[in-house]
Amino acid sequence: MSVQGKATLRLLDKADKEIKRLPRVVKGAIYDFQYKFRENPNSPGLRLKQLKGNDRLYSARVTDDYRALLLHVGESDYILVAVRHRSEVYDNLDRFHHQVNPVTGGIEFLEVVESATVRAASGTPGTSEPSGSEGPGSVDSPSAPVADPAPEPGAERQKRSEPEPSGEPPRAHGRPLLAGVSAEQLRELGVAEALIPLALDVSTEEKMLGLVEYAPAHSEEVLLALAEGKGFDEVLESITRPVAATEPVDVTDYSAALNRSTTRVTTEDTDLREAIEDDFGRWKVYLHPTQERLVKRRYKGPARVSGGPGTGKTIVALHRVKYLVEQLPPGRTKAVLLTTYNRNLATDLRKRLLDLGGQELVDRVHIVNIDSLANQIVAEAAQGGRRRWISDAQALDEWQDMLSEIGETRWDADFLNAEWSQVILGQAVNSRADYFRARRAGRGQRISRAQRAEIWQLVERFTMRLDEKRVWTHRQVAEIAARIKGEQAAKIAAYKDDEAQHGGPMLHRLDQSWANLRHDYQHIVVDEAQDLNPAHWKLLRAMVAEKDDDIFLVGDTHQRIYDNYVSLGSLGVNIRGRSSRLTLSYRTTKQILGSALGLLGDEAWDDLDDGSDNLGGYRSILRGPTPSFIRAATWHEELDALAAQVSEWRGIDGDNGSIAVAVPTRDMVGEVERQLSKSGISSVSIGPDGPRAEAAVHVGTLHRFKGLEYRFVAIAGMCDGLVPRRGIERFRESDPLRYRREIQKARSLIFVAATRARDALAVSWHGSPSPFVPTSVASAPAPSLDDGLFRPTNALF
CATH class of the missing domain: 3.40.50.300 (P-loop containing nucleotide triphosphate hydrolases)
Incomplete structure (x- = not known):
């Protein structure tokens, strides 16, 4: 086929995951290739040609040794589905499979080689590894598809030695992981046809991970859900039906498939560098x-x-x-x-x-x-005049000072500050009569009408105190x-x-x-x-x-x-x-998610509207190492181990701001920074406006981690009396609801910090562990420093 004039070139989701593993010089050549191809795909230097026996699959020259595999979807529209060494492109062409999925209507590309090694790129967004992740690794087994290891920078892709074909598909040893699921059911769920016999033969989770690492994203999500024990009906309802095409699918019409939301490609003329290297670039070009x-x-x-x-x-x-x-x-x-x-x-x-x-x-x-x-x-309304801001903590101090000055002992400062902030200010209560009628749902301690009158009098006195000092809070x-x-x-x-x-x-x-x-x-x-x-x-x-x-x-x-x-x-x-x-996490691995959910405990959570909420069905199809839960004898020993762990992570990540340390108190932030400095590691604290620099280890209190994301996260100081803070014990008997709320808040802080990690999580403590640490983890023998404190002591909660 001869293409006249300019062409459009898009990148199929998951192709970027493999391209990231190519030698740096090849990636640079891909960036140049995309511009040349769009300007003139028939340029002699590109050597665009149709692959034998395949009416839609083309190859084009990227470098002397590497070729782009292109799926022609109609007119001048092309999708870049893979980049291969030239020796892999022209041999055994029948291993390349592409299709319009008859269930989702999306375009999918899949490669199956003789050893059942599978590469694929396709499908729905967000289910691939986060940018920078190397994924769960490959499983070199003749009975399970595997992925090529990442080549060393500048190295050529090495050919693997494959077993001689026996004429029959290899059989897995042991009971198949998907026993009880039929091929027809997999088709109904939208699994790519080429994967079905392989999936039914897999007998271990490890081999299943190897099968799906580069599989079409929808097939990956379905197969892993089934492997985790979810039933056919549940997977059909929660995974397949939300993405199923609403109209009959013509599996021969690739142009129509390209326009469906289930075909996950970069937008037309999107820079490949942005799509491959920018974390947010992946998100902004598509939605699930x-x-x-x-x-x-x-x-x-x-x-x-x-x-x-x-x-x-x-x-x-x-x-x-x-x-x-x-x-x-x-x-x-x-x-x-x-x-x-x-x-x-x-x-x-x-x-x-x-x-x-x-x-x-x-x-x-x-x-x-x-x-x-x-x-x-x-x-703008010129109300309040010039005033100085005080924090919630400073407002609490003002309450305590006022109560001490007037000799008030019936009410404590914590309760009054919360009543004023959440009920009176929260509901814009402007008079004592309105306060008598105000809802106090969730406040725990019941109060009579006479007690409301006493509280209102104290609140009036307190606000006059703030007015006289020309200060106010954000809640006011x-x-x-x-x-x-x-x-x-x-x-x-x-x-x-x-x-x-x-x-x-x-x-x-x-x-x-x-x-x-x-x-x-x-x-x-x-x-x-x-x-x-x-x-x-x-x-x-x-x-x-x-x-x-x-x-x-x-x-x-x-x-x-x-x-x-x-x-x-x-x-x-x-x-x-x-x-x-x-319900599907695109950032947190299954291993980190399991541990983070354990930190939440069995608390009941509200839904912002007088109902309850839960994380039922919350799941991840990403895989990674098991989080580490480590105890140390002293804070000094814990700091030594923390510095050693951060050094190890820097060897993987470099120094680009993808490592973070979370601690319970502000004092501990400074102590961690000083310890890292002694080890030659640059670090910066996280302030109200975020980290002060990117290219350093970020250190902050647990409150500072909302909305942030890192490859590696360490939570240090997970100690009894710090998480949760010891002061809340006084509410256990006097105000049970408040005590439960404080426990929930502490669990949420840890949950947020733990789920900032994309690839690896380490949790440590010294002395007695936090009650949030499961007994099975807390009682495990403490390894010596020589063994490396941040090594896993237990699996998931």
Whole structure:
């Protein structure tokens, strides 16, 4: 076939995973190849030619020794499916398989060699290893497909010695892993046809991992779910049906397949360097069909998406912002608000949205953390005058000082500060009468009407104290901002009511200026929704009209690390019937996930709307090493072991900011940094706006890790009295609900930190371990320093 003029070239998902393993010089040549091919695929230097016996598969020259395998999908459209040494391209061409999957309708590419070694690239997003990961490794067995080892930089791909074919497919020893599943059922689930006989023959999990490492992504997810013991009906319902084509699939129509969401390719003319080397670049070019449906759905009001760490909630939120902006009429206004709890997350969201849609998209979106938004509103309204900010911890100190000064002993500072913050400020309570009627769901300790009167009197005295000192808290400002915007929303509603009832405003009742009032935004998208307090939600509810697609929020209450408990329905954000869950982790390995879930324990978790939530069905198809759980005799010994582990990781990762250490206290941050410095390791602390530098080991308290991601994470100081902090014991008897909430918060902190790790996790302690550490791990014999403290002592929880 002769192609005239320019061509389009896309990269099939998972092809990048193999390209990363090629010698550096070959990768550089691929980047040059893509531009030359797009400009003129018939350039003599590219040597484009159709492979014998295959009407769609072509080869083209990348270097003297390497060839690009290209799938021609129609007209001038090509997909780069693999890059091979030239000796592998022209021999045994029947090992290359491509198809339009009859169930999902997506394009898939698969290579099966004589030893059943399988390479494949295809399918749905997010199921491959994170950028930079080497995956679970290969299994060199004649009965299981395996992947080539990564070649050394500059080295040629080595030919493996393959066993002589016997004329019959090899049989696995022992009972097949998928015993009880038929070939027809695998077809119904959408497994690639070439993999079915191989999958039915596999007898060990290790061999199954070798089979699916480069298999089409949908086949990988299905086969691993079955291998883990899930039944046919469950896999059909949770994995296959969400991505199944809604119309009959013509398996010969590759052009139509290219346009389906189940064909995961880079967008036209996307730079291969970006798709291969940039972590977020992989995310921004596609969504899993399950996610895409959530992004592009029209909701009859507020909607929520929940899911565990690494399930792509933030990515869904960012794509939702892009989708909403694309529906807006042309203009210059920032009609969409994208908000989250803290500053470093807001900064990260801005960068990611810029990567996703460019400056034109960012110009239509107000990206700000929620407290900064409240500050802007209060400042513009000139309320409160010039004041100094104090933290929640400083506010608690003020409560303690005041109670000591007046000799109050009936109420403790912790309880009063929480009552003031969560109930009075959280619900924008402005009078004693309103406080008598306020809901206190979840506050635990019951109080009488007379006690509410006493508390209100103390709260009034406390706020006067802050006024006199010219200080205030972020919670106070959020309440003021919510009140300001609530009054504005009430005026808008009154004006519209007059218009509806009388054909226009009744000027004797309404100020003409009300006609110019508008809601601040057309749409609001909230990331990390579990961390917002009630005043925040009242503020957001007032800033957008109640209509279709008004508020879209993503979050996970298992990752709540602040004392913010809300009932969204009671605050005017009605998500009932419009809630969805994501269950597949694209970041965390199965091994890390199992340990992290163990850290959560058996606590009950809320769903932000007076119901319960859980991580049932939360899973990962990524594989990695078993996390290490290690005890040391002293903090000094633990620091020595930590430095040794970080040094080992740096040998794998270099010094590019993909290693992090999390500790319970600020003092420990400095001690870890000093220990790493003594070992010649550069490190930086994580502040409110994120790490101060990228090319160093990041060290921070557990609270600082929300929204971050690393290849390697160490959690140090997992000791009794530190995790959870010893001070909460006083609530065990006096306020059981509060005690349980404090335990939950501590578990969430550890859960968040543990699930920041993509490839490896190490948890250590000195002295007595945290009660969160399972007995089986905590009681294991402590290895000596010479053995390396950060070696696994136990498998998953």
